[in-house]
Amino acid sequence: MLRPTPVAAERAAPRRGARDARAREDRESASRAGEHRALRLWLRLLTCTQLIERHVRGRLRERFATTLPRFDLLSQLERHPAGLKMNALSRRMMVTGGNVTGIVDQLAREKLVERLAEPADRRAFRVRLTRAGERVFAEMAREHEAWIVSVLSGLSRREHAELLGLLAKLKQHCLEITEKKEPR
Amino acid sequence: MLRPTPVAAERAAPRRGARDARAREDRESASRAGEHRALRLWLRLLTCTQLIERHVRGRLRERFATTLPRFDLLSQLERHPAGLKMNALSRRMMVTGGNVTGIVDQLAREKLVERLAEPADRRAFRVRLTRAGERVFAEMAREHEAWIVSVLSGLSRREHAELLGLLAKLKQHCLEITEKKEPR
């Protein structure tokens, strides 16, 4: 039971060389197979993420009339009670600074976050949760965790660990590649 | 070696019952651990997808002055030379119909796709690649595959298969959950 070939069924078993008319396709079959493998993996990764993301967005919307970016920003602040600067938020959320400006504007208007002057640097300021923000976020976070647990409950504890490990490796490699290209 | 507790290092090993002051935290530690596990897995999945997506978007932009949704739409059409109806595109791309309308409008303006009347149903039509669209897409697809292969090259062939299998299971479970909630 070392390798039950878990996805063997995916290729329609086109016995090699069985169709002369398709010789051109067969010619590059080795490298093509490798490339298709990567492509399929990427598409599946994307699909999974989108499915979960859509699920969560819908829930946030119907339960709390809010959005994922807003929730994400609040959750970053919740992990940093002293507050975060705009560029720190931008880096952690993996979005551009202009984007953060808009979201903070909204949340500040709703009194869920506040901008605090940074005495040491008059260009910058700290964004921090208000009391109301903490209360509202705690409520949302509780349900949010339940949604995630539920959506991932199709995998066993062990599979969770395996997936986490594989994604760690993938993430590390992505960071290396993209850092090389965009040294920033 | 049946369960090497792969994520054991992540919690600061609070020996059970060793700290009376933390009794409340320890009480729910089992379920809390499960929840954090799921949350961390989800965040990592999201990060990986975003890293790759951003990489690809940047490349498409700098190399072909195009965007991922446009590329995605062309690639769907490339797999269906006879053309696809709008709602089929919408389903395959996992976006709403109104969105597809806008992207097809653009691509049609650039003469990369064309709308063909559907004699059997005058409400609908087929969207199909033009010759120019085929040519342009072939060029892009070639490079795109190379980017994906490169970005996934940090994992071995075997790890690719494992990841693909785990994601298949996850995807299946997501589909079941979201279908139940939104029968559509």
Next chain:
DNA sequence: GCAGAATGCTTTAGGCTTAATCTATTCAGG
């Protein structure tokens, strides 16, 4: 036939996102 439901697509309003550009402030060398 025909009324009502369903379907295919578009439009609209609003939020997210980016890249590019701008202003204000800080920093680094001379």
Next chain:
DNA sequence: CCTGAATAGATTAAGCCTAAAGCATTCTGC
């Protein structure tokens, strides 16, 4: 000091995306 570079945020224009509403056409059951 003072000038130029770098940094922190905000702004802008343009594109993606959604949900909801609207229009035209087709289907269904009577």
